[in-house]
Amino acid sequence: MRHQSSGHCPACGGVHAAEACPTARGSRPAPPADLALIDNLVAANRILAHQQVVDGFGHVSVRHDKDRSRFLLSRSMAPALVTTEDILEFDFDGNAILPNGPAAYLERFIHAEIYRRRPDVNAIVHSHSPAVIPFTVTPVPLRALYHVSSFLGSGLPVFDIRDVAGDTDMLIRNSGLGAALATSLADKPAALMRGHGSVAVGSTLQLAVFYAIYLETNARMQAGALRLGPITYLTDKEAALSTETTNNQATRAWDLWKLQVSKSS
Numbered sequence: 001m002r003h004q005s006s007g008h009c010p011a012c013g014g015v016h017a018a019e020a021c022p023t024a025r026g027s028r029p030a031p032p033a034d035l036a037l038i039d040n041l042v043a044a045n046r047i048l049a050h051q052q053v054v055d056g057f058g059h060v061s062v063r064h065d066k067d068r069s070r071f072l073l074s075r076s077m078a079p080a081l082v083t084t085e086d087i088l089e090f091d092f093d094g095n096a097i098l099p100n101g102p103a104a105y106l107e108r109f110i111h112a113e114i115y116r117r118r119p120d121v122n123a124i125v126h127s128h129s130p131a132v133i134p135f136t137v138t139p140v141p142l143r144a145l146y147h148v149s150s151f152l153g154s155g156l157p158v159f160d161i162r163d164v165a166g167d168t169d170m171l172i173r174n175s176g177l178g179a180a181l182a183t184s185l186a187d188k189p190a191a192l193m194r195g196h197g198s199v200a201v202g203s204t205l206q207l208a209v210f211y212a213i214y215l216e217t218n219a220r221m222q223a224g225a226l227r228l229g230p231i232t233y234l235t236d237k238e239a240a241l242s243t244e245t246t247n248n249q250a251t252r253a254w255d256l257w258k259l260q261v262s263k264s265s
């Protein structure tokens with residue numbers, strides 16, 4: 001995989017090398033992505049549906065392995081139904097690199113703007129997973145309750161679309177809103193979206209899926225524990241130490257989840 005320059009592009013000012021600039025290059029497709037990467041993206045869609053993180057809505061993307069200024073995302077459809085034929089290539093302006101192609105997700109700008117700003121991110125999950133939503137509309141912070149979700153640390157940013165755009169339909173339907181969400185996410189592994197859902201990011205597809213699933217699991221457990229009494233959360237130090245360990249274990253869970261969806265399809 002090519003590595004990205006940390007400098008700014010002289011053609012468009014984006015954070016990528018000049019030779020990877022989509023503005024300068026136009027909308028030519030990147031060389032074909034690795035088939036294993038596409039297969040894993042299809043599996044990620046099905047895993048997230050199987051784990052009830054996404055339903056008819058929500059999406060997962062991966063950065064293109066041959067061109068870091070592009071990403072791969074399904075056409076607009078329910079994630080459980082995605083096949084390799086449904087995967088499209090996009091640039092950082094949210095344009096599909098396929099003229100007159102099928103309809104794209106309205107919220108593809110979430111992915112575009114996070115990839116544009118986070119060279120460390122190679123995969124993104126956006127979901128409306130139900131246990132997380134209450135933590136987006138109340139003052140109770142979602143915090144790491146146990147070691148597997150230690151990446152949450154002592155809390156995540158909560159993006160409120162109203163702060164940047166007033167009353168809207170709540171969707172991240174353009175680059176400006178995507179940029180505002182990406183700014184709120186900053187360098188964190190996930191962000192909550194008020195009255196909407198969440199976004200989880202990772203250096204690999206496996207890690208982004210892992211984070212999205214355990215974001216939901218932690219939320220469910222935290223809501224239950226709050227009914228029992230005060231919670232003893234992981235300290236920041238415990239969370240940091242545990243995240244280091246857990247990140248190296250994410251593929252173990254991925255292998256199981258992938259097997260489960262391959263059996264059910």
Ligand SMILES: [Zn+2]
Pocket residue numbers: 058107126127128171196197
């Ligand atoms: Zn959404």
